[in-house]
Amino acid sequence: MTIEAPCVLDLRGTTLDLTRHVAVMAIVNRTPDSFYDRGARFALDAAIAAGFAAAEAGADIVDVGGVKFAPGPPLPIEDEIARVLPVVRALAPVVAVSVDTFHPEVARAAIAAGASIVNDTTGLRDPAMADVIAEGGAGVVIAHSLAAPRMPHPDPHYDDVVAEVAAFLTERRGLASVRGIPHERIILDPGHDLNKNTLHSLELTRRLGELAALGSPLLVALSNKDFVGETLGRDRGDRLAGSLAAAVHCVLHGARIVRAHNVRETIDAVRMVEAIAGWCEPVLLRHNMPTGEAA
Structure with missing residues (x-):
């Protein structure tokens, strides 16, 4: 492991110590057009059940979204609120909840309903979002992207994608700090595939x-993304192995939160990394142990 330094998040009074622990953020998209599950969790009961199942499997955070990142027609803010709030209210008593939104109005309602984190894929494009988060005492995921919300950005160009993403995240973290969000509530996300091609995401x-060295907890959202599919030539439903390989590589290079669709498999992968690093003990000790049975 390359990074082992104090890294404690303050999530509205609950602390999440990531110094020797990798958190898994489960994804619950309450959208009819989610790129991965194609609306399988759009129904309210299905979304809530998926969140409870993720928490039971060991997810530290459940990320609830009502609008996907990909380009498309705008959804009225009232409709987005109606999609996410019942899920937030149901899950917040049992697990830390993040809301995936770029609208300050949605963030405000979600924080009031119990959300601990706002996951803004536009990287605080609207500075009012930082004010809402600061006032509500929530944490923030600042993700790198280039385009206006839900707008296309064909053929994105970077002279040095890592340097440019690092500069963006540093600048937006500074904005968050000036607006009153403490350092211990800020998470950075390089935004794999968000206005980036496969070569950019691989880089x-x-x-x-280099991004972990910025000093804030680093989240990676790699799960089943197109850069994994294009690298391996795999369709959307056949990207788990590639997603896990990418996640493990990122953990070994400083990521402390992994956002994932396949929660149980991702938890197993990161716990195995933790055990190899000596950060946690095995669940069982039987194989070739004095009082155990040979496997």
Whole structure:
């Protein structure tokens, strides 16, 4: 492991110590057009059940979204609130809840309903979002992206994608700080695939340590993304192995939160890394132990 330094998040009074622990953020998209599950969790009961199942499996955070990142027609803010709030209210008593939104109005309502984190894929494009988060005492995920919300950005160009993403995240973290969000509530996300092609996302992954060196907890959202599919030639439903490989590489280079669709498998992968690093003990000790049975 390359990074082992104090890294404690303050999530509205609950602390999440990431010094020797990798958190898994489960994804619950309450959208009819989610790129991965194609609306399987759009129904309210299905979304809540998925969140409870993720918490039971060991997810530290459940990320609830009502609008996908990909380009498309705008959804009225009232509709987005109606999608996410019942899920936030149901899950907040049992697990830390993040809300995936770029609208300050949605963030404010979600924080009031119990959300601990706002996951803004536009990287605080609207500075009012930082004010809402600061006032509500929530944490923030600042993700790198280039385009206006839900707008296309064809053929994105970077002279040095890692350097440019690092500069963006540093600048937006500074904005968050000035607006009153403490350092211990700020999480950075390089934004794999968000206005980036596969070569860009691979470069971010390869050089992730440079972003971990920025000093804030680093989240990676790699799960089943197109850069994994294009690298391996795999369709959307056949990207688990590639996603886990990318996640493990990122953990080894400083990522402390992994956002994932396949919660149980991702938890197993990161716990195995933790055990190899000596950060946690095995669940069982039987194989070739004095009082155990040979396997």
